[in-house]
Amino acid sequence: MTLTEADLPRVRGKLSFGAPLAPYTWFRVGGPADALFLPTDEDDLASFLSQLDLSIPVTVLGIGSNVIVRDGGIEGVVIRLAGRGFGAVEVKGTQIMAGAAVPDAMVARKAAEAGIVGLEFFSGVPGAIGGALRMNAGCYGAETKDVVTEIRAVTRVGERVTLTNAQMGYSYRHSEAPTDMIFTSAVFEGEAGDPDEISAAIEALQARRGDTQPIREKTGGSTFANPDPPGTPDQRSSWKLIDAADCRGLRVGGAQVSELHCNFLINTGEATASDLEALGELVRARVRETSDVDLRWEIRRIGRIRA
Ligand SMILES: Cc1cc2nc3c(=O)[nH]c(=O)nc-3n(C[C@H](O)[C@H](O)[C@H](O)COP(=O)(O)OP(=O)(O)OC[C@H]3O[C@@H](n4cnc5c(N)ncnc54)[C@H](O)[C@@H]3O)c2cc1C
Structure with a gap:
Protein backbone atom coordinates (compact mmCIF):
# COMPACT_ATOMS: atom_id res chain seq x y z
CA MET A 1 0.00 0.00 0.00
CA THR A 2 1.49 3.37 -0.93
CA LEU A 3 0.40 6.01 1.53
CA THR A 4 1.04 9.74 1.32
CA GLU A 5 0.20 12.66 3.58
CA ALA A 6 -3.00 13.22 1.56
CA ASP A 7 -4.34 9.81 2.65
CA LEU A 8 -4.00 10.53 6.36
CA PRO A 9 -5.58 12.97 8.85
CA ARG A 10 -3.54 15.99 9.98
CA VAL A 11 -1.68 15.43 13.20
CA ARG A 12 0.39 17.33 15.76
CA GLY A 13 2.84 14.45 16.15
CA LYS A 14 5.31 13.09 13.61
CA LEU A 15 4.33 11.25 10.43
CA SER A 16 6.83 9.58 8.10
CA PHE A 17 6.47 7.34 5.08
CA GLY A 18 8.38 4.17 4.16
CA ALA A 19 9.90 4.45 7.63
CA PRO A 20 12.44 1.77 8.64
CA LEU A 21 11.22 -0.20 11.67
CA ALA A 22 14.26 -2.38 12.41
CA PRO A 23 15.84 0.32 14.62
CA TYR A 24 12.69 0.27 16.77
CA THR A 25 12.95 -3.43 17.58
CA TRP A 26 15.34 -5.38 19.80
CA PHE A 27 15.99 -7.91 17.04
CA ARG A 28 16.95 -5.08 14.64
CA VAL A 29 15.30 -6.82 11.67
CA GLY A 30 12.37 -6.16 9.38
CA GLY A 31 11.15 -3.89 6.61
CA PRO A 32 9.59 -0.41 6.71
CA ALA A 33 6.13 0.81 7.71
CA ASP A 34 4.01 2.24 4.89
CA ALA A 35 3.50 5.09 7.36
CA LEU A 36 4.79 5.63 10.88
CA PHE A 37 2.92 7.89 13.30
CA LEU A 38 4.38 9.10 16.58
CA PRO A 39 1.45 10.81 18.33
CA THR A 40 2.14 13.70 20.69
CA ASP A 41 -0.45 12.67 23.26
CA GLU A 42 -3.77 10.86 23.70
CA ASP A 43 -5.78 13.70 22.06
CA ASP A 44 -3.56 13.55 18.95
CA LEU A 45 -3.95 9.75 18.81
CA ALA A 46 -7.74 9.78 19.29
CA SER A 47 -8.25 12.56 16.73
CA PHE A 48 -6.08 10.70 14.16
CA LEU A 49 -7.91 7.38 14.62
CA SER A 50 -11.37 8.98 14.54
CA GLN A 51 -10.62 10.39 11.07
CA LEU A 52 -8.49 7.57 9.62
CA ASP A 53 -10.11 5.65 6.75
CA LEU A 54 -11.24 2.31 8.17
CA SER A 55 -9.69 0.42 5.23
CA ILE A 56 -6.17 1.40 6.42
CA PRO A 57 -4.71 -1.19 8.80
CA VAL A 58 -3.24 0.02 12.08
CA THR A 59 -0.47 -1.69 14.09
CA VAL A 60 0.87 -0.48 17.42
CA LEU A 61 4.47 -0.85 18.57
CA GLY A 62 5.93 -0.32 22.03
CA ILE A 63 9.68 -0.66 22.64
CA GLY A 64 9.78 -3.61 20.23
CA SER A 65 11.18 -6.15 22.72
CA ASN A 66 8.64 -8.82 21.87
CA VAL A 67 8.23 -8.56 18.10
CA ILE A 68 9.71 -9.78 14.86
CA VAL A 69 8.83 -7.28 12.13
CA ARG A 70 8.84 -9.30 8.91
CA ASP A 71 11.15 -8.41 6.01
CA GLY A 72 8.32 -7.03 3.83
CA GLY A 73 7.50 -4.36 6.42
CA ILE A 74 4.07 -3.44 7.76
CA GLU A 75 1.05 -2.47 5.73
CA GLY A 76 -0.84 0.70 6.66
CA VAL A 77 0.03 2.85 9.66
CA VAL A 78 2.32 1.81 12.49
CA ILE A 79 1.72 3.81 15.65
CA ARG A 80 4.50 4.08 18.17
CA LEU A 81 3.72 5.67 21.52
CA ALA A 82 6.98 7.31 22.45
CA GLY A 83 6.25 10.94 23.18
CA ARG A 84 6.19 12.77 26.50
CA GLY A 85 2.39 12.70 26.29
CA PHE A 86 2.59 8.98 27.15
CA GLY A 87 5.48 9.23 29.59
CA ALA A 88 3.90 10.38 32.86
CA VAL A 89 4.35 8.47 36.13
CA GLU A 90 2.39 9.49 39.23
CA VAL A 91 2.33 7.93 42.68
CA LYS A 92 -0.69 8.14 45.03
CA GLY A 93 -0.40 6.12 48.22
CA THR A 94 0.04 2.50 47.13
CA GLN A 95 -1.11 3.26 43.58
CA ILE A 96 1.03 4.18 40.61
CA MET A 97 -0.26 5.59 37.32
CA ALA A 98 1.99 5.19 34.27
CA GLY A 99 1.71 6.19 30.62
CA ALA A 100 2.05 3.54 27.90
CA ALA A 101 5.53 4.71 26.87
CA VAL A 102 7.03 4.44 30.35
CA PRO A 103 9.63 1.65 30.56
CA ASP A 104 8.49 -1.13 32.90
CA ALA A 105 11.78 -0.86 34.79
CA MET A 106 11.06 2.78 35.60
CA VAL A 107 7.69 1.82 37.10
CA ALA A 108 9.48 -0.74 39.28
CA ARG A 109 12.00 1.88 40.38
CA LYS A 110 9.38 4.56 41.16
CA ALA A 111 7.33 2.01 43.11
CA ALA A 112 10.44 1.08 45.12
CA GLU A 113 11.21 4.74 45.90
CA ALA A 114 7.62 5.22 47.07
CA GLY A 115 7.68 2.07 49.21
CA ILE A 116 5.16 0.13 47.09
CA VAL A 117 5.67 -3.65 47.14
CA GLY A 118 4.50 -5.94 44.33
CA LEU A 119 5.81 -4.26 41.18
CA GLU A 120 9.44 -5.43 41.46
CA PHE A 121 8.93 -7.95 38.64
CA PHE A 122 8.63 -5.05 36.16
CA SER A 123 12.38 -4.50 36.56
CA GLY A 124 12.92 -7.82 34.73
CA VAL A 125 10.84 -6.90 31.67
CA PRO A 126 12.62 -4.67 29.15
CA GLY A 127 9.45 -3.36 27.44
CA ALA A 128 7.17 -0.37 28.04
CA ILE A 129 3.82 -0.33 29.86
CA GLY A 130 1.68 -0.56 26.67
CA GLY A 131 3.40 -3.81 25.71
CA ALA A 132 3.15 -5.14 29.28
CA LEU A 133 -0.61 -4.51 29.26
CA ARG A 134 -1.01 -6.35 25.94
CA MET A 135 1.32 -9.25 26.78
CA ASN A 136 0.45 -9.65 30.48
CA ALA A 137 4.20 -9.39 30.94
CA GLY A 138 5.73 -10.91 34.04
CA CYS A 139 8.60 -12.87 35.50
CA TYR A 140 9.62 -14.95 38.49
CA GLY A 141 6.04 -15.74 39.50
CA ALA A 142 4.39 -12.30 39.16
CA GLU A 143 2.66 -10.70 36.19
CA THR A 144 0.87 -7.54 35.08
CA LYS A 145 -2.57 -8.99 35.81
CA ASP A 146 -1.68 -9.25 39.54
CA VAL A 147 -1.20 -5.49 39.93
CA VAL A 148 -3.16 -3.60 37.24
CA THR A 149 -6.50 -2.12 38.31
CA GLU A 150 -7.50 0.28 35.52
CA ILE A 151 -6.47 0.68 31.87
CA ARG A 152 -7.10 3.65 29.58
CA ALA A 153 -7.27 2.93 25.85
CA VAL A 154 -8.27 4.39 22.49
CA THR A 155 -10.25 2.21 20.07
CA ARG A 156 -9.67 1.93 16.30
CA VAL A 157 -12.38 4.58 15.75
CA GLY A 158 -10.81 7.01 18.20
CA GLU A 159 -13.12 6.43 21.14
CA ARG A 160 -11.57 6.66 24.64
CA VAL A 161 -12.42 3.82 26.98
CA THR A 162 -11.45 2.68 30.48
CA LEU A 163 -11.16 -1.04 31.19
CA THR A 164 -11.03 -3.02 34.39
CA ASN A 165 -8.57 -5.84 35.03
CA ALA A 166 -11.35 -8.40 34.37
CA GLN A 167 -12.18 -6.78 31.01
CA MET A 168 -8.61 -7.41 29.82
CA GLY A 169 -9.33 -11.18 29.79
CA TYR A 170 -5.82 -12.06 30.96
CA SER A 171 -4.16 -15.45 30.76
CA TYR A 172 -0.48 -16.46 30.53
CA ARG A 173 1.26 -13.74 28.38
CA HIS A 174 -2.04 -12.98 26.68
CA SER A 175 -4.98 -10.54 26.80
CA GLU A 176 -8.37 -10.98 25.14
CA ALA A 177 -8.78 -7.18 24.73
CA PRO A 178 -9.56 -6.29 21.08
CA THR A 179 -6.32 -6.46 19.06
CA ASP A 180 -6.86 -3.00 17.55
CA MET A 181 -7.20 -1.30 20.95
CA ILE A 182 -4.31 1.01 21.89
CA PHE A 183 -3.54 1.27 25.61
CA THR A 184 -2.47 4.74 26.67
CA SER A 185 -1.98 4.46 30.44
CA ALA A 186 -2.79 2.29 33.45
CA VAL A 187 -3.08 2.32 37.22
CA PHE A 188 -1.24 -0.32 39.26
CA GLU A 189 -1.77 -1.14 42.91
CA GLY A 190 0.72 -2.66 45.34
CA GLU A 191 1.08 -2.79 49.11
CA ALA A 192 2.97 -0.58 51.52
CA GLY A 193 6.55 -1.72 52.19
CA ASP A 194 10.10 -0.66 52.94
CA PRO A 195 11.88 1.13 50.05
CA ASP A 196 15.30 -0.37 50.90
CA GLU A 197 13.96 -3.92 50.97
CA ILE A 198 12.12 -3.40 47.67
CA SER A 199 15.26 -1.97 46.01
CA ALA A 200 17.29 -4.93 47.26
CA ALA A 201 14.72 -7.33 45.77
CA ILE A 202 15.00 -5.50 42.43
CA GLU A 203 18.80 -5.74 42.47
CA ALA A 204 18.65 -9.47 43.19
CA LEU A 205 16.15 -9.99 40.39
CA GLN A 206 18.29 -8.10 37.89
CA ALA A 207 21.44 -9.98 38.85
CA ARG A 208 19.61 -13.30 38.37
CA ARG A 209 18.40 -12.19 34.94
CA GLY A 210 21.84 -11.10 33.80
CA ASP A 211 23.24 -14.53 34.72
CA THR A 212 20.55 -16.56 32.96
CA GLN A 213 19.39 -14.53 29.94
C1 LIG B 1 16.05 -9.73 26.84
C2 LIG B 1 14.54 -9.81 26.96
C3 LIG B 1 13.99 -10.34 28.12
C4 LIG B 1 12.60 -10.43 28.26
N1 LIG B 1 12.09 -10.96 29.42
C5 LIG B 1 10.74 -10.98 29.59
C6 LIG B 1 10.18 -11.46 30.83
O1 LIG B 1 10.88 -11.86 31.75
N2 LIG B 1 8.83 -11.48 30.93
C7 LIG B 1 8.01 -11.05 29.94
O2 LIG B 1 6.79 -11.07 30.10
N3 LIG B 1 8.53 -10.60 28.77
C8 LIG B 1 9.85 -10.54 28.58
N4 LIG B 1 10.37 -10.09 27.39
C9 LIG B 1 9.44 -9.71 26.30
C10 LIG B 1 8.98 -8.26 26.30
O3 LIG B 1 9.88 -7.43 27.00
C11 LIG B 1 7.57 -8.10 26.89
O4 LIG B 1 6.61 -8.84 26.19
C12 LIG B 1 7.13 -6.62 26.88
O5 LIG B 1 5.94 -6.49 27.64
C13 LIG B 1 6.89 -6.07 25.49
O6 LIG B 1 6.75 -4.67 25.59
P1 LIG B 1 7.17 -3.72 24.37
O7 LIG B 1 6.89 -2.31 24.78
O8 LIG B 1 8.54 -4.00 23.94
O9 LIG B 1 6.11 -4.21 23.28
P2 LIG B 1 6.35 -4.54 21.74
O10 LIG B 1 7.35 -5.62 21.61
O11 LIG B 1 6.60 -3.30 20.98
O12 LIG B 1 4.91 -5.11 21.36
C14 LIG B 1 4.48 -6.35 21.89
C15 LIG B 1 2.97 -6.49 21.63
O13 LIG B 1 2.28 -5.52 22.40
C16 LIG B 1 1.49 -4.69 21.55
N5 LIG B 1 1.55 -3.32 22.11
C17 LIG B 1 2.65 -2.58 22.40
N6 LIG B 1 2.28 -1.39 22.90
C18 LIG B 1 0.93 -1.37 22.91
C19 LIG B 1 -0.05 -0.40 23.31
N7 LIG B 1 0.28 0.81 23.78
N8 LIG B 1 -1.37 -0.72 23.18
C20 LIG B 1 -1.73 -1.94 22.70
N9 LIG B 1 -0.86 -2.89 22.30
C21 LIG B 1 0.45 -2.61 22.41
C22 LIG B 1 2.12 -4.78 20.18
O14 LIG B 1 1.18 -4.53 19.16
C23 LIG B 1 2.60 -6.25 20.17
O15 LIG B 1 1.53 -7.10 19.86
C24 LIG B 1 11.74 -9.99 27.23
C25 LIG B 1 12.32 -9.43 26.06
C26 LIG B 1 13.69 -9.34 25.94
C27 LIG B 1 14.25 -8.73 24.69
Whole structure:
Protein backbone atom coordinates (compact mmCIF):
# COMPACT_ATOMS: atom_id res chain seq x y z
CA MET A 1 0.00 0.00 0.00
CA THR A 2 1.49 3.37 -0.93
CA LEU A 3 0.40 6.01 1.53
CA THR A 4 1.04 9.74 1.32
CA GLU A 5 0.20 12.66 3.58
CA ALA A 6 -3.00 13.22 1.56
CA ASP A 7 -4.34 9.81 2.65
CA LEU A 8 -4.00 10.53 6.36
CA PRO A 9 -5.58 12.97 8.85
CA ARG A 10 -3.54 15.99 9.98
CA VAL A 11 -1.68 15.43 13.20
CA ARG A 12 0.39 17.33 15.76
CA GLY A 13 2.84 14.45 16.15
CA LYS A 14 5.31 13.09 13.61
CA LEU A 15 4.33 11.25 10.43
CA SER A 16 6.83 9.58 8.10
CA PHE A 17 6.47 7.34 5.08
CA GLY A 18 8.38 4.17 4.16
CA ALA A 19 9.90 4.45 7.63
CA PRO A 20 12.44 1.77 8.64
CA LEU A 21 11.22 -0.20 11.67
CA ALA A 22 14.26 -2.38 12.41
CA PRO A 23 15.84 0.32 14.62
CA TYR A 24 12.69 0.27 16.77
CA THR A 25 12.95 -3.43 17.58
CA TRP A 26 15.34 -5.38 19.80
CA PHE A 27 15.99 -7.91 17.04
CA ARG A 28 16.95 -5.08 14.64
CA VAL A 29 15.30 -6.82 11.67
CA GLY A 30 12.37 -6.16 9.38
CA GLY A 31 11.15 -3.89 6.61
CA PRO A 32 9.59 -0.41 6.71
CA ALA A 33 6.13 0.81 7.71
CA ASP A 34 4.01 2.24 4.89
CA ALA A 35 3.50 5.09 7.36
CA LEU A 36 4.79 5.63 10.88
CA PHE A 37 2.92 7.89 13.30
CA LEU A 38 4.38 9.10 16.58
CA PRO A 39 1.45 10.81 18.33
CA THR A 40 2.14 13.70 20.69
CA ASP A 41 -0.45 12.67 23.26
CA GLU A 42 -3.77 10.86 23.70
CA ASP A 43 -5.78 13.70 22.06
CA ASP A 44 -3.56 13.55 18.95
CA LEU A 45 -3.95 9.75 18.81
CA ALA A 46 -7.74 9.78 19.29
CA SER A 47 -8.25 12.56 16.73
CA PHE A 48 -6.08 10.70 14.16
CA LEU A 49 -7.91 7.38 14.62
CA SER A 50 -11.37 8.98 14.54
CA GLN A 51 -10.62 10.39 11.07
CA LEU A 52 -8.49 7.57 9.62
CA ASP A 53 -10.11 5.65 6.75
CA LEU A 54 -11.24 2.31 8.17
CA SER A 55 -9.69 0.42 5.23
CA ILE A 56 -6.17 1.40 6.42
CA PRO A 57 -4.71 -1.19 8.80
CA VAL A 58 -3.24 0.02 12.08
CA THR A 59 -0.47 -1.69 14.09
CA VAL A 60 0.87 -0.48 17.42
CA LEU A 61 4.47 -0.85 18.57
CA GLY A 62 5.93 -0.32 22.03
CA ILE A 63 9.68 -0.66 22.64
CA GLY A 64 9.78 -3.61 20.23
CA SER A 65 11.18 -6.15 22.72
CA ASN A 66 8.64 -8.82 21.87
CA VAL A 67 8.23 -8.56 18.10
CA ILE A 68 9.71 -9.78 14.86
CA VAL A 69 8.83 -7.28 12.13
CA ARG A 70 8.84 -9.30 8.91
CA ASP A 71 11.15 -8.41 6.01
CA GLY A 72 8.32 -7.03 3.83
CA GLY A 73 7.50 -4.36 6.42
CA ILE A 74 4.07 -3.44 7.76
CA GLU A 75 1.05 -2.47 5.73
CA GLY A 76 -0.84 0.70 6.66
CA VAL A 77 0.03 2.85 9.66
CA VAL A 78 2.32 1.81 12.49
CA ILE A 79 1.72 3.81 15.65
CA ARG A 80 4.50 4.08 18.17
CA LEU A 81 3.72 5.67 21.52
CA ALA A 82 6.98 7.31 22.45
CA GLY A 83 6.25 10.94 23.18
CA ARG A 84 6.19 12.77 26.50
CA GLY A 85 2.39 12.70 26.29
CA PHE A 86 2.59 8.98 27.15
CA GLY A 87 5.48 9.23 29.59
CA ALA A 88 3.90 10.38 32.86
CA VAL A 89 4.35 8.47 36.13
CA GLU A 90 2.39 9.49 39.23
CA VAL A 91 2.33 7.93 42.68
CA LYS A 92 -0.69 8.14 45.03
CA GLY A 93 -0.40 6.12 48.22
CA THR A 94 0.04 2.50 47.13
CA GLN A 95 -1.11 3.26 43.58
CA ILE A 96 1.03 4.18 40.61
CA MET A 97 -0.26 5.59 37.32
CA ALA A 98 1.99 5.19 34.27
CA GLY A 99 1.71 6.19 30.62
CA ALA A 100 2.05 3.54 27.90
CA ALA A 101 5.53 4.71 26.87
CA VAL A 102 7.03 4.44 30.35
CA PRO A 103 9.63 1.65 30.56
CA ASP A 104 8.49 -1.13 32.90
CA ALA A 105 11.78 -0.86 34.79
CA MET A 106 11.06 2.78 35.60
CA VAL A 107 7.69 1.82 37.10
CA ALA A 108 9.48 -0.74 39.28
CA ARG A 109 12.00 1.88 40.38
CA LYS A 110 9.38 4.56 41.16
CA ALA A 111 7.33 2.01 43.11
CA ALA A 112 10.44 1.08 45.12
CA GLU A 113 11.21 4.74 45.90
CA ALA A 114 7.62 5.22 47.07
CA GLY A 115 7.68 2.07 49.21
CA ILE A 116 5.16 0.13 47.09
CA VAL A 117 5.67 -3.65 47.14
CA GLY A 118 4.50 -5.94 44.33
CA LEU A 119 5.81 -4.26 41.18
CA GLU A 120 9.44 -5.43 41.46
CA PHE A 121 8.93 -7.95 38.64
CA PHE A 122 8.63 -5.05 36.16
CA SER A 123 12.38 -4.50 36.56
CA GLY A 124 12.92 -7.82 34.73
CA VAL A 125 10.84 -6.90 31.67
CA PRO A 126 12.62 -4.67 29.15
CA GLY A 127 9.45 -3.36 27.44
CA ALA A 128 7.17 -0.37 28.04
CA ILE A 129 3.82 -0.33 29.86
CA GLY A 130 1.68 -0.56 26.67
CA GLY A 131 3.40 -3.81 25.71
CA ALA A 132 3.15 -5.14 29.28
CA LEU A 133 -0.61 -4.51 29.26
CA ARG A 134 -1.01 -6.35 25.94
CA MET A 135 1.32 -9.25 26.78
CA ASN A 136 0.45 -9.65 30.48
CA ALA A 137 4.20 -9.39 30.94
CA GLY A 138 5.73 -10.91 34.04
CA CYS A 139 8.60 -12.87 35.50
CA TYR A 140 9.62 -14.95 38.49
CA GLY A 141 6.04 -15.74 39.50
CA ALA A 142 4.39 -12.30 39.16
CA GLU A 143 2.66 -10.70 36.19
CA THR A 144 0.87 -7.54 35.08
CA LYS A 145 -2.57 -8.99 35.81
CA ASP A 146 -1.68 -9.25 39.54
CA VAL A 147 -1.20 -5.49 39.93
CA VAL A 148 -3.16 -3.60 37.24
CA THR A 149 -6.50 -2.12 38.31
CA GLU A 150 -7.50 0.28 35.52
CA ILE A 151 -6.47 0.68 31.87
CA ARG A 152 -7.10 3.65 29.58
CA ALA A 153 -7.27 2.93 25.85
CA VAL A 154 -8.27 4.39 22.49
CA THR A 155 -10.25 2.21 20.07
CA ARG A 156 -9.67 1.93 16.30
CA VAL A 157 -12.38 4.58 15.75
CA GLY A 158 -10.81 7.01 18.20
CA GLU A 159 -13.12 6.43 21.14
CA ARG A 160 -11.57 6.66 24.64
CA VAL A 161 -12.42 3.82 26.98
CA THR A 162 -11.45 2.68 30.48
CA LEU A 163 -11.16 -1.04 31.19
CA THR A 164 -11.03 -3.02 34.39
CA ASN A 165 -8.57 -5.84 35.03
CA ALA A 166 -11.35 -8.40 34.37
CA GLN A 167 -12.18 -6.78 31.01
CA MET A 168 -8.61 -7.41 29.82
CA GLY A 169 -9.33 -11.18 29.79
CA TYR A 170 -5.82 -12.06 30.96
CA SER A 171 -4.16 -15.45 30.76
CA TYR A 172 -0.48 -16.46 30.53
CA ARG A 173 1.26 -13.74 28.38
CA HIS A 174 -2.04 -12.98 26.68
CA SER A 175 -4.98 -10.54 26.80
CA GLU A 176 -8.37 -10.98 25.14
CA ALA A 177 -8.78 -7.18 24.73
CA PRO A 178 -9.56 -6.29 21.08
CA THR A 179 -6.32 -6.46 19.06
CA ASP A 180 -6.86 -3.00 17.55
CA MET A 181 -7.20 -1.30 20.95
CA ILE A 182 -4.31 1.01 21.89
CA PHE A 183 -3.54 1.27 25.61
CA THR A 184 -2.47 4.74 26.67
CA SER A 185 -1.98 4.46 30.44
CA ALA A 186 -2.79 2.29 33.45
CA VAL A 187 -3.08 2.32 37.22
CA PHE A 188 -1.24 -0.32 39.26
CA GLU A 189 -1.77 -1.14 42.91
CA GLY A 190 0.72 -2.66 45.34
CA GLU A 191 1.08 -2.79 49.11
CA ALA A 192 2.97 -0.58 51.52
CA GLY A 193 6.55 -1.72 52.19
CA ASP A 194 10.10 -0.66 52.94
CA PRO A 195 11.88 1.13 50.05
CA ASP A 196 15.30 -0.37 50.90
CA GLU A 197 13.96 -3.92 50.97
CA ILE A 198 12.12 -3.40 47.67
CA SER A 199 15.26 -1.97 46.01
CA ALA A 200 17.29 -4.93 47.26
CA ALA A 201 14.72 -7.33 45.77
CA ILE A 202 15.00 -5.50 42.43
CA GLU A 203 18.80 -5.74 42.47
CA ALA A 204 18.65 -9.47 43.19
CA LEU A 205 16.15 -9.99 40.39
CA GLN A 206 18.29 -8.10 37.89
CA ALA A 207 21.44 -9.98 38.85
CA ARG A 208 19.61 -13.30 38.37
CA ARG A 209 18.40 -12.19 34.94
CA GLY A 210 21.84 -11.10 33.80
CA ASP A 211 23.24 -14.53 34.72
CA THR A 212 20.55 -16.56 32.96
CA GLN A 213 19.39 -14.53 29.94
CA PRO A 214 21.26 -13.06 26.93
CA ILE A 215 20.00 -9.56 27.80
CA ARG A 216 22.66 -7.70 25.84
CA GLU A 217 21.98 -9.52 22.56
CA LYS A 218 19.62 -8.64 19.71
CA THR A 219 16.78 -10.83 20.92
CA GLY A 220 13.07 -10.85 21.71
CA GLY A 221 12.96 -12.55 25.10
CA SER A 222 11.19 -15.89 25.47
CA THR A 223 10.29 -17.09 22.00
CA PHE A 224 7.63 -19.59 23.03
CA ALA A 225 5.14 -19.41 25.90
CA ASN A 226 5.33 -22.19 28.45
CA PRO A 227 2.80 -24.92 27.60
CA ASP A 228 -0.62 -24.09 29.04
CA PRO A 229 -2.06 -26.27 30.54
CA PRO A 230 1.27 -27.75 31.59
CA GLY A 231 1.99 -31.42 30.87
CA THR A 232 4.41 -33.68 32.74
CA PRO A 233 7.12 -31.94 34.87
CA ASP A 234 9.53 -32.06 31.91
CA GLN A 235 6.96 -30.40 29.67
CA ARG A 236 6.25 -27.38 31.91
CA SER A 237 8.98 -25.14 30.55
CA SER A 238 9.48 -24.42 26.89
CA TRP A 239 13.26 -24.27 27.41
CA LYS A 240 13.29 -27.85 28.76
CA LEU A 241 11.40 -29.09 25.71
CA ILE A 242 13.77 -27.17 23.40
CA ASP A 243 16.80 -28.58 25.20
CA ALA A 244 15.40 -32.11 24.99
CA ALA A 245 15.02 -31.58 21.22
CA ASP A 246 18.74 -30.70 21.10
CA CYS A 247 18.20 -27.20 19.70
CA ARG A 248 20.66 -25.19 21.85
CA GLY A 249 22.95 -23.28 19.46
CA LEU A 250 20.96 -24.32 16.35
CA ARG A 251 21.30 -21.84 13.44
CA VAL A 252 19.44 -20.70 10.33
CA GLY A 253 21.33 -17.99 8.40
CA GLY A 254 22.26 -15.28 10.90
CA ALA A 255 19.72 -16.48 13.49
CA GLN A 256 20.75 -18.69 16.40
CA VAL A 257 19.14 -20.38 19.39
CA SER A 258 20.91 -18.86 22.42
CA GLU A 259 23.47 -21.09 24.11
CA LEU A 260 22.74 -19.33 27.43
CA HIS A 261 18.92 -19.62 27.40
CA CYS A 262 17.59 -21.89 24.68
CA ASN A 263 14.11 -20.30 24.59
CA PHE A 264 15.77 -17.11 23.28
CA LEU A 265 16.55 -16.55 19.59
CA ILE A 266 19.41 -14.22 18.69
CA ASN A 267 20.26 -12.12 15.67
CA THR A 268 24.02 -12.77 15.53
CA GLY A 269 24.51 -9.81 13.21
CA GLU A 270 23.12 -10.30 9.73
CA ALA A 271 19.89 -12.24 10.42
CA THR A 272 16.73 -11.44 8.50
CA ALA A 273 13.26 -11.74 9.98
CA SER A 274 12.79 -14.75 7.75
CA ASP A 275 15.91 -16.46 9.26
CA LEU A 276 14.50 -15.92 12.76
CA GLU A 277 11.04 -17.15 11.87
CA ALA A 278 12.40 -20.21 10.01
CA LEU A 279 14.60 -21.05 13.01
CA GLY A 280 11.60 -20.74 15.36
CA GLU A 281 9.56 -23.07 13.12
CA LEU A 282 12.46 -25.56 12.99
CA VAL A 283 12.56 -25.59 16.80
CA ARG A 284 8.78 -26.13 16.95
CA ALA A 285 9.02 -29.05 14.50
CA ARG A 286 11.84 -30.69 16.50
CA VAL A 287 9.95 -30.29 19.79
CA ARG A 288 6.81 -31.76 18.22
CA GLU A 289 8.88 -34.74 17.07
CA THR A 290 10.69 -35.29 20.39
CA SER A 291 7.96 -34.47 22.92
CA ASP A 292 4.70 -34.27 20.95
CA VAL A 293 4.11 -30.72 22.24
CA ASP A 294 3.04 -27.86 19.97
CA LEU A 295 4.87 -24.75 21.20
CA ARG A 296 2.95 -21.45 20.95
CA TRP A 297 4.90 -18.38 19.73
CA GLU A 298 5.04 -15.76 22.50
CA ILE A 299 6.95 -13.33 20.26
CA ARG A 300 4.59 -11.44 17.97
CA ARG A 301 5.46 -11.83 14.30
CA ILE A 302 3.98 -8.93 12.39
CA GLY A 303 3.97 -7.64 8.82
CA ARG A 304 4.40 -8.93 5.28
CA ILE A 305 6.72 -11.81 4.49
CA ARG A 306 7.84 -9.99 1.33
CA ALA A 307 7.05 -6.51 -0.05
C1 LIG B 1 16.05 -9.73 26.84
C2 LIG B 1 14.54 -9.81 26.96
C3 LIG B 1 13.99 -10.34 28.12
C4 LIG B 1 12.60 -10.43 28.26
N1 LIG B 1 12.09 -10.96 29.42
C5 LIG B 1 10.74 -10.98 29.59
C6 LIG B 1 10.18 -11.46 30.83
O1 LIG B 1 10.88 -11.86 31.75
N2 LIG B 1 8.83 -11.48 30.93
C7 LIG B 1 8.01 -11.05 29.94
O2 LIG B 1 6.79 -11.07 30.10
N3 LIG B 1 8.53 -10.60 28.77
C8 LIG B 1 9.85 -10.54 28.58
N4 LIG B 1 10.37 -10.09 27.39
C9 LIG B 1 9.44 -9.71 26.30
C10 LIG B 1 8.98 -8.26 26.30
O3 LIG B 1 9.88 -7.43 27.00
C11 LIG B 1 7.57 -8.10 26.89
O4 LIG B 1 6.61 -8.84 26.19
C12 LIG B 1 7.13 -6.62 26.88
O5 LIG B 1 5.94 -6.49 27.64
C13 LIG B 1 6.89 -6.07 25.49
O6 LIG B 1 6.75 -4.67 25.59
P1 LIG B 1 7.17 -3.72 24.37
O7 LIG B 1 6.89 -2.31 24.78
O8 LIG B 1 8.54 -4.00 23.94
O9 LIG B 1 6.11 -4.21 23.28
P2 LIG B 1 6.35 -4.54 21.74
O10 LIG B 1 7.35 -5.62 21.61
O11 LIG B 1 6.60 -3.30 20.98
O12 LIG B 1 4.91 -5.11 21.36
C14 LIG B 1 4.48 -6.35 21.89
C15 LIG B 1 2.97 -6.49 21.63
O13 LIG B 1 2.28 -5.52 22.40
C16 LIG B 1 1.49 -4.69 21.55
N5 LIG B 1 1.55 -3.32 22.11
C17 LIG B 1 2.65 -2.58 22.40
N6 LIG B 1 2.28 -1.39 22.90
C18 LIG B 1 0.93 -1.37 22.91
C19 LIG B 1 -0.05 -0.40 23.31
N7 LIG B 1 0.28 0.81 23.78
N8 LIG B 1 -1.37 -0.72 23.18
C20 LIG B 1 -1.73 -1.94 22.70
N9 LIG B 1 -0.86 -2.89 22.30
C21 LIG B 1 0.45 -2.61 22.41
C22 LIG B 1 2.12 -4.78 20.18
O14 LIG B 1 1.18 -4.53 19.16
C23 LIG B 1 2.60 -6.25 20.17
O15 LIG B 1 1.53 -7.10 19.86
C24 LIG B 1 11.74 -9.99 27.23
C25 LIG B 1 12.32 -9.43 26.06
C26 LIG B 1 13.69 -9.34 25.94
C27 LIG B 1 14.25 -8.73 24.69
